[in-house]
Amino acid sequence: MRKITILVLALILVGMLIPAGFSTDSNVVITYGETTYANSDYKSFVDNFFVNQANVDVNNVGVKTITADQVNQISGGITGKYYNSNQILSSALVDLNDNADLKVSVDKSKITTITGDMYISALKSAGITKGHVYVTSPVQATGESALAGIMNSYEEVTDVEIPDSVKEAASDEIYTEAEIVDNSDVSPEELSQLVDEVKEQVSSDNITDHDTIVNIINNYVENNNINITNYDIENLADTIEQVQNVQGDVNYYKNQVSDILGDTSASGFSLDGIFDWIKSFLSGI
Numbered sequence: 241m242r243k244i245t246i247l248v249l250a251l252i253l254v255g256m257l258i259p260a261g262f263s264t265d266s267n268v269v270i271t272y273g274e275t276t277y278a279n280s281d282y283k284s285f286v287d288n289f290f291v292n293q294a295n296v297d298v299n300n301v302g303v304k305t306i307t308a309d310q311v312n313q314i315s316g317g318i319t320g321k322y323y324n325s326n327q328i329l330s331s332a333l334v335d336l337n338d339n340a341d342l343k344v345s346v347d348k349s350k351i352t353t354i355t356g357d358m359y360i361s362a363l364k365s366a367g368i369t370k371g372h373v374y375v376t377s378p379v380q381a382t383g384e385s386a387l388a389g390i391m392n393s394y395e396e397v398t399d400v401e402i403p404d405s406v407k408e409a410a411s412d413e414i415y416t417e418a419e420i421v422d423n424s425d426v427s428p429e430e431l432s433q434l435v436d437e438v439k440e441q442v443s444s445d446n447i448t449d450h451d452t453i454v455n456i457i458n459n460y461v462e463n464n465n466i467n468i469t470n471y472d473i474e475n476l477a478d479t480i481e482q483v484q485n486v487q488g489d490v491n492y493y494k495n496q497v498s499d500i501l502g503d504t505s506a507s508g509f510s511l512d513g514i515f516d517w518i519k520s521f522l523s524g525i
Contacts, residue, residue: 267336268294269302269396271389273328273377277305282378286331289347289376294333301333302396306389314388314411321415323385329377330386334393338372346383347376353418354383357432361439362387365483366402366410367494368394387414398500403489409482416479420472431468434460435476442484453477 270290276282287298308323330351342363344356359373371394375386387410391402417435421428438456447453454477461468 265296265301265337267397268296268333269304269393270298270331270333271304271306271386271393272331273385273389274305274307275326275328276331276378279378282329285378286376290333290374293345293347294335294372294374296333296335302393304389304392304396306385306392310392311385311388314407328385329379329381330383330389331376332386332389332393333374334390334397335372335374336370336397339370342369342371342373344373344375347374350377350380351375351383351386352380353421353428354386354414355428355432357436358414358417358428359383359387359390361432361436362410362413363390365413365439365490366391366406367490367497369494382418384414384418387411394497398497400493400496400500402493403486405486405489406493409479409486412479412482416475420468420476424468424472426466426468430464430466434464434466435480438476439480439483442480443487446484448481448484450477450481453480 272283272286276286290296290298306328308325308328311328312322342360344359344363346354346356346359354375356375359375363369363373368391373390375383375390377383377386388407391407391410395401413435417428417431420426420431426434434457437460438453441447441456442453447456454473457473457476457480460466461473
């Protein structure tokens with residue numbers, strides 16, 4: 241009888257410790273483009289994609305809305321391109337429960353320009369190396385604005401801000417690649433491979449000289465028979481140089497989130513131990 245009384249008290253204690261809304265998964269965040277969030281049909285389309293692809297309950301995850309103002313804070317200074325509130329369509333889900341490596345799943349039927357590899361490259365430039373990201377849009381969109389939402393999601397989940405200099409460098413990488421794909425015959429896959437190879441060499445040799453980066457890109461372009469203009473090469477060199485120059489800020493951010501991304505199970509408090517104890521207790525009754 242005494243054991244049962246203790247067990248009842250334990251169950252009451254567990255009930256007190258579980259906060260209202262406990263079913264919400266704090267390691268999953270959806271960022272909706274404000275245009276999508278304001279349109280019930282658009283939002284429903286996006287939600288269905290996330291449910292089917294990520295196997296999540298969209299009613300029990302964190303939600304953020306990315307506005308044109310937020311996107312313009314980054315894009316305006318990079319490309320001079322400004323978006324209206326009815327143009328922010330791309331939406332993203334970030335799942336840090338799946339954090340063995342960085343993966344990006346893109347709805348290719350809707351995201352027309354930015355590929356999964358481009359997102360991965362830009363996110364790694366920002367020091368993000370773990371999690372599973374899903375990107376879609378209710379109608380066709382380039383996918384450029386989704387990067388702001390993805391980085392915002394990581395900030396929400398980890399409660400650590402990404403330095404502005406790092407956001408700008410990662411965003412510049414995405415915008416530059418999108419511009420080159422739109423204005424040349426190079427495929428997104430070829431361009432993404434080019435950027436990754438050059439960034440790896442620049443990082444390995446700690447190169448910050450613009451002309452040296454241009455030469456590395458030229459060598460790669462010639463060896464792989466890639467058709468892009470000198471203007472594109474100069475822009476890529478600027479972008480990669482910027483990424484290399486913010487490595488100090490990237491490393492600072494990575495150090496801040498390393499423990500969180502290495503263990504997303506929580507905040508120091510877990511019910512697993514209590515439930516294990518209850519199960520072992522019951523087996524002894």
